[in-house]
Amino acid sequence: xxxxxxxxxxxxxxxxxxxxxxxxxxxxxxxxxxxxxxxxxxxxxxxxxxxxxxxxxxxxxxxxxxxxxxxxxxxxxxxxxxxxxxxxxxxxxxxxxxxxxxxxxxxxxxxxxxxxxxxxxxxxxxxxxxxxxxxxxxxxxxxxxxxxxxxxxxxxxxxxxxxxxxxxxxxxxxxxxxxxxxxxxxxxxxxxxxxxxxxxxxxxxxxxxxxxxxxxxxxxxxxxxxxxxxxxxxxxxxxxxxxxxxxxxxxxxxxxxxxxxxxxxxxxxxxxxxxxxxxxxxxxxxxxxxxxxxxxxxxxxxxxxxxxxxxxxxxxxxxxxxxxxxxxxxxxxxxxxxxxxxxxxxxxxxxxxxxxxxxxxxxxxxxxxxxxxxx
Amino acid sequence: xxxxxxxxxxxxxxxxxxxxxxxxxxxxxxxxxxxxxxxxxxxxxxxxxxxxxxxxxxxxxxxxxxxxxxxxxxxxxxxxxxxxxxxxxxxxxxxxxxxxxxxxxxxxxxxxxxxxxxxxxxxxxxxxxxxxxxxxxxxxxxxxxxxxxxxxxxxxxxxxxxxxxxxxxxxxxxxxxxxxxxxxxxxxxxxxxxxxxxxxxxxxxxxxxxxxxxxxxxxxxxxxxxxxxxxxxxxxxxxxxxxxxxxxxxxxxxxxxxxxxxxxxxxxxxxxxxxxxxxxxxxxxxxxxxxxxxxxxxxxxxxxxxxxxxxxxxxxxxxxxxxxxxxxxxxxxxxxxxxxxxxxxxxxxxxxxxxxxxxxxxxxxxxxxxxxxxxxxxxxxxxxxxxxxxxxxxxxxxxxxxxxxxxxxxxxxxxxxxxxxxxxxxxxxxxxxxxxxxxxxxxxxxxxxxxxxxxxxxxxxxxxxxxxxxxxxxxxxxxxxxxxxxxxxxxxxxxxxxxxxx
Numbered sequence: 001x002x003x004x005x006x007x008x009x010x011x012x013x014x015x016x017x018x019x020x021x022x023x024x025x026x027x028x029x030x031x032x033x034x035x036x037x038x039x040x041x042x043x044x045x046x047x048x049x050x051x052x053x054x055x056x057x058x059x060x061x062x063x064x065x066x067x068x069x070x071x072x073x074x075x076x077x078x079x080x081x082x083x084x085x086x087x088x089x090x091x092x093x094x095x096x097x098x099x100x101x102x103x104x105x106x107x108x109x110x111x112x113x114x115x116x117x118x119x120x121x122x123x124x125x126x127x128x129x130x131x132x133x134x135x136x137x138x139x140x141x142x143x144x145x146x147x148x149x150x151x152x153x154x155x156x157x158x159x160x161x162x163x164x165x166x167x168x169x170x171x172x173x174x175x176x177x178x179x180x181x182x183x184x185x186x187x188x189x190x191x192x193x194x195x196x197x198x199x200x201x202x203x204x205x206x207x208x209x210x211x212x213x214x215x216x217x218x219x220x221x222x223x224x225x226x227x228x229x230x231x232x233x234x235x236x237x238x239x240x241x242x243x244x245x246x247x248x249x250x251x252x253x254x255x256x257x258x259x260x261x262x263x264x265x266x267x268x269x270x271x272x273x274x275x276x277x278x279x280x281x282x283x284x285x286x287x288x289x290x291x292x293x294x295x296x297x298x299x300x301x302x303x304x305x306x307x308x309x310x311x312x313x314x315x316x317x318x319x320x321x322x323x324x325x326x327x328x329x330x331x332x333x334x335x336x337x338x339x340x341x342x343x344x345x346x347x348x349x350x351x352x353x354x355x356x357x358x359x360x361x362x363x364x365x366x367x368x369x370x371x372x373x374x375x
Numbered sequence: 376x377x378x379x380x381x382x383x384x385x386x387x388x389x390x391x392x393x394x395x396x397x398x399x400x401x402x403x404x405x406x407x408x409x410x411x412x413x414x415x416x417x418x419x420x421x422x423x424x425x426x427x428x429x430x431x432x433x434x435x436x437x438x439x440x441x442x443x444x445x446x447x448x449x450x451x452x453x454x455x456x457x458x459x460x461x462x463x464x465x466x467x468x469x470x471x472x473x474x475x476x477x478x479x480x481x482x483x484x485x486x487x488x489x490x491x492x493x494x495x496x497x498x499x500x501x502x503x504x505x506x507x508x509x510x511x512x513x514x515x516x517x518x519x520x521x522x523x524x525x526x527x528x529x530x531x532x533x534x535x536x537x538x539x540x541x542x543x544x545x546x547x548x549x550x551x552x553x554x555x556x557x558x559x560x561x562x563x564x565x566x567x568x569x570x571x572x573x574x575x576x577x578x579x580x581x582x583x584x585x586x587x588x589x590x591x592x593x594x595x596x597x598x599x600x601x602x603x604x605x606x607x608x609x610x611x612x613x614x615x616x617x618x619x620x621x622x623x624x625x626x627x628x629x630x631x632x633x634x635x636x637x638x639x640x641x642x643x644x645x646x647x648x649x650x651x652x653x654x655x656x657x658x659x660x661x662x663x664x665x666x667x668x669x670x671x672x673x674x675x676x677x678x679x680x681x682x683x684x685x686x687x688x689x690x691x692x693x694x695x696x697x698x699x700x701x702x703x704x705x706x707x708x709x710x711x712x713x714x715x716x717x718x719x720x721x722x723x724x725x726x727x728x729x730x731x732x733x734x735x736x737x738x739x740x741x742x743x744x745x746x747x748x749x750x751x752x753x754x755x756x757x758x759x760x761x762x763x764x765x766x767x768x769x770x771x772x773x774x775x776x777x778x779x780x781x782x783x784x785x786x787x788x789x790x791x792x793x794x795x796x797x798x799x800x801x802x803x804x805x806x807x808x809x810x811x812x813x814x815x816x817x818x819x820x821x822x823x824x825x826x827x828x829x830x831x832x833x834x835x836x837x838x839x840x841x842x843x844x845x846x847x848x849x850x851x852x853x854x855x856x857x858x859x860x861x862x863x864x865x866x867x868x869x870x871x872x873x874x875x876x877x
Contacts, residue, residue, distance in 0.1 A: 226496040228843040231771075231855030239744035264518040270529065280509045293531040298848075299515045299538065300750070307849035309496050327504060327845065329497055 032056030046186030064199030066172025069191030225310030542571030551577025621715025627653030714759030740773025
């Protein structure tokens with residue numbers, strides 16, 4: 001999805017690139033999404049998901065695509081893998097290096113290997129750091145890294161951290177799915193969970209940061225839809241220490257999941273229920289105890305509830321979750337084959353990746369699909 | 376000498392249409408009409424433009440003209456300015472007035488427009504899809520402790536305080552028995568019950584006739600403490616401490632002695648015929664910590680079973696005051712904007728003190744978010760809510776719900792003539808004269824008020840659906856769905872809205 005929110009003044013996030021104009025137009029999409037998870041953590045290379053995503057090119061417009069992969073950095077599995085877009089590494093990297101040095105240790109860093117594509121204009125230099133924060137009981141690792149991400153991205157000094165989890169990475173850019181996949185050569189990566197997104201904005205600022213997936217720490221999110229409650233959600237999440245910097249509504253989904261699951265320690269199915277809760281009419285019919293906690297969930301997390309049409313696939317290292325808005329105004333199909341769970345906008349995309357798929361079903365509105373790895 | 380001022384209104388009876396039935400004479404409590412042989416005599420000077428005669432004339436024979444005699448026009452020395460001077464030169468007194476702010480300030484609501492969906496996301500159709508307007512008022516925890524037991528059941532370990540549940544985000548504000556008649560209160564209480572909302576008692580106690588509706592009533596504790604005792608507190612669904620009122624921030628309530636009849640004297644626990652002038656402050660609240668104590672005291676008295684609201688007038692530092700209230704055990708803060716109505720207030724306060732509700736709600740919501748305590752308290756907006764669009768805009772600016780006052784009175788017939796303080800309301804609303812009160816049929820009037828709330832509720836559902844939102848809480852504080860039209864930049868910054876086209 002792409003609901004792009006601009007400030008009333010023009011913001012030049014990346015000086016070398018097309019300016020994000022003021023004017024606050026809302027950029028929307030149909031978008032295609034797909035996620036796949038192997039329950040036994042057997043890895044797949046990126047060629048399958050590349051194929052699946054390009055099947056849904058009718059849902060995209062060649063202006064944004066991206067992939068998230070879990071389990072791709074086993075050699076650095078204890079480090080936070082920070083994926084960064086530099087406008088210009090020569091200018092912007094020293095500052096980020098010194099910021100990181102203040103917060104912890106960089107075990108290794110390098111340019112993310114990329115391969116020029118005729119139809120993809122490389123406006124940023126993707127970089128990766130394998131980073132160990134200096135944690136203390138007062139400041140646990142996750143807190144440090146999430147604060148670091150918020151600070152760096154809000155400062156807008158030509159560096160944008162778009163992926164910050166352990167043993168995972170997001171690869172995204174403006175372009176068609178195949179071109180983005182080939183730009184990063186995602187077939188060279190082996191992951192046991194993959195998420196992918198094909199974007200159809202109606203008015204692109206060519207903003208790489210606006211492409212999906214969105215990630216914060218362990219959680220990555222792809223989203224098809226438009227969040228009509230974005231203004232409420234953003235103000236809520238920003239009052240709790242997050243800063244929205246990507247000009248798109250999907251960003252809040254990543255932060256809301258982080259808030260509910262990591263900071264508030266809710267089970268993921270309960271967190272999803274807070275984001276797309278049952279109607280009061282259903283709650284009123286529930287048995288006492290169930291009604292009590294469902295009411296409490298709606299009251300406490302009223303401002304986290306997401307409205308408008310959406311289908312979302314989110315993942316962390318142990319699970320993949322798919323859910324839709326309460327009336328299911330965006331498609332979501334679930335397929336299974338052996339240890340593999342697929343969640344996608346289209347059955348065709350699942351079949352492109354797994355022709356022998358054993359079961360295909362369409363969950364009801366608001367019914368989440370949660371797959372967990374076995375070990 | 377000052378001499379007579381030009382009459383404010385001129386009433387005319389068309390002799391061709393008039394059939395001398397005398398209904399105008401019977402109905403006008405201000406004494407405009409009298410019989411003179413076989414014709415009806417008119418004394419326009421007594422007219423308040425309450426329209427009772429026009430509403431009752433079977434032949435449409437009566438016409439009314441405002442300001443039939445001009446002063447020399449002047450942009451600064453308006454009619455109102457000059458007449459106030461003549462009035463005060465004569466009397467040496469404070470001028471009293473009724474209803475809300477009568478100065479010509481711009482209405483911010485009318486410079487804000489709402490959003491709707493096109494193409495990229497579907498608008499929702501309330502006839503075919505659920506749109507939730509159910510609203511809860513009260514404290515909410517910042518986070519929940521939910522544990523899964525063995526067997527999969529979920530256990531809620533966070534204790535929630537009681538919330539008020541309303542089926543529509545529109546409530547009826549506090550208008551006391553005294554300021555308005557018992558029939559008017561009865562009508563509104565029935566309407567509140569019928570539409571699943573609540574109404575306020577005002578500062579006048581709770582008459583026994585209202586006991587059947589007490590679970591739909593919010594009982595008020597104001598600085599005069601009229602009618603307050605433990606029985607009263609226990610009867611209400613919630614308790615509201617009134618610190619201030621939008622029509623007259625900084626001063627207490629005024630009930631002229633003319634309106635204090637035997638029944639009111641009993642309900643309020645004051646002598647018959649005495650002016651009931653509430654103190655400006657509560658004399659047990661001189662600071663924010665004193666307020667917190669009273670909130671706790673009232674909760675303790677009612678065994679922590681009832682939500683306690685605190686109502687303040689929208690003044691310049693309303694946001695900081697609201698943040699202080701949010702830190703007390705109070706469940707909701709009511710913000711009453713400078714257009715809020717009143718039975719009686721000094722004109723100088725009504726017209727000049729306080730700030731508009733739109734800006735007040737926006738700044739309160741922002742301050743509470745900045746301090747991370749927006750969840751700690753509900754925000755109720757009041758003061759000049761005229762229709763469902765105002766409700767939607769107030770909620771998008773950050774309110775949980777609204778109180779209406781004047782709109783509910785208008786639904787019972789009130790023409791907003793502004794003479795409530797005189798106790799002669801010919802509509803039977805702002806009066807205690809038994810013959811006038813009897814004119815208001817509570818059955819009929821309650822249906823009218825209920826209709827108004829139902830109509831607004833339907834319109835709100837349509838507005839939400841058009842905006843692609845199926846639950847009212849997703850509109851709350853969603854200023855992205857508002858745009859400012861011809862608002863200046865600094866005000867748009869306060870409201871945190873963008874301009875149209877942006």
